[in-house]
Amino acid sequence: MIIGAFGQIGSELVVELRNIYGNENVFATDIKEPYEDMKKQGPWAVLDVLDTKRLVHYVIRHKITQIYHLAAVLSGNAEKIPIQAWHINMESLMNILDLAKEVPEINKIFWPSSIAVFGPTTPRQKTPQLTVTEPNTVYGISKLAGERWIEYYNQKYGLDIRSIRYPGLISYKTEPGGGTTDYAVEIFYEAIKNGSYECFLSENSYLPMQFMDDAIKATVTLMQTDKSKLSIQSSYNVGGISFSPKEIYEEIKIHLPEFKISYKPDFRQAIADSWPASIDDTVAQKDWGLKNVYDIKKLTEVMLRGVSEKFGKK
Numbered sequence: 001m002i003i004g005a006f007g008q009i010g011s012e013l014v015v016e017l018r019n020i021y022g023n024e025n026v027f028a029t030d031i032k033e034p035y036e037d038m039k040k041q042g043p044w045a046v047l048d049v050l051d052t053k054r055l056v057h058y059v060i061r062h063k064i065t066q067i068y069h070l071a072a073v074l075s076g077n078a079e080k081i082p083i084q085a086w087h088i089n090m091e092s093l094m095n096i097l098d099l100a101k102e103v104p105e106i107n108k109i110f111w112p113s114s115i116a117v118f119g120p121t122t123p124r125q126k127t128p129q130l131t132v133t134e135p136n137t138v139y140g141i142s143k144l145a146g147e148r149w150i151e152y153y154n155q156k157y158g159l160d161i162r163s164i165r166y167p168g169l170i171s172y173k174t175e176p177g178g179g180t181t182d183y184a185v186e187i188f189y190e191a192i193k194n195g196s197y198e199c200f201l202s203e204n205s206y207l208p209m210q211f212m213d214d215a216i217k218a219t220v221t222l223m224q225t226d227k228s229k230l231s232i233q234s235s236y237n238v239g240g241i242s243f244s245p246k247e248i249y250e251e252i253k254i255h256l257p258e259f260k261i262s263y264k265p266d267f268r269q270a271i272a273d274s275w276p277a278s279i280d281d282t283v284a285q286k287d288w289g290l291k292n293v294y295d296i297k298k299l300t301e302v303m304l305r306g307v308s309e310k311f312g313k314k
């Protein structure tokens with residue numbers, strides 16, 4: 001069962017899990033209706049994760065054995081509605097953890113954490129797996145609390161909940177919404193549609209990023225790894241690549257020489273400044289073989305091609 005199945009990660013993870021386990025065996029749920037081809041592909045339902053009764057109903061009726069809980073309010077949006085965001089991000093996780101404790105058929109859970117668990121007092125370069133975590137955003141606080149709770153449930157109740165601290169995720173199939181790293185997706189859309197982009201972060205704001213194919217592969221690999229190999233019971237650092245708005249702009253310019261950028265940092269600049277510039281993910285490499293294929297060049301080529309095709313340009 002995937003919760004948040006039609007969001008940025010979900011829409012690609014559902015396809016991959018259906019390839020692996022068969023269309024009928026992956027139940028896709030989201031608060032909104034899916035696209036038509038997703039509806040035809042396999043079982044789906046509209047589900048508000050805070051609706052515990054319906055959640056339990058679907059888990060029992062579909063004989064769910066694994067849950068991927070991806071629904072969340074991202075960093076930028078969460079700052080606008082702090083208490084609601086905390087409520088949605090935390091209650092939804094607690095509902096699922098408690099359900100997993102009660103229903104023995106549920107044998108594995110995936111829940112995404114984020115680089116947002118780090119804060120201004122964390123070492124910014126090559127941030128280690130184990131380090132200072134004093135986030136100062138609502139999103140980061142909810143992810144850090146979530147990490148503590150999953151470790152607690154893993155240890156106290158013997159559950160098997162796995163997690164990745166995703167960096168900014170870059171993809172063209174489904175757009176993200178309300179995140180700080182979203183500029184690195186928007187920039188491709190604006191480059192193709194308008195030939196110019198006004199960036200909400202300053203030119204030298206380095207952040208860790210990962211192309212979606214690598215993120216999906218990492219997620220599936222982590223979930224398939226033998227439990228005995230996992231030394232982390234909270235969430236794994238995953239870094240991918242690290243670049244600034246200026247660097248991705250230069251890379252796009254190689255393909256679109258006329259492309260223009262301007263910088264107008266907004267409230268998300270402070271969020272970006274509090275996050276790591278790069279991540280040390282050697283523990284994930286060692287424990288379950290994390291390996292990223294996409295560098296900034298390859299990612300730019302694939303994004304430009306993907307977004308162009310979406311808009312019917314060559």
Ligand code: SER
Pocket residue numbers: 074075076113114115116139166167168169178179180181182
């Ligand atoms: N991409 C997310 C955000 O910017 C980070 O987890 O909110």
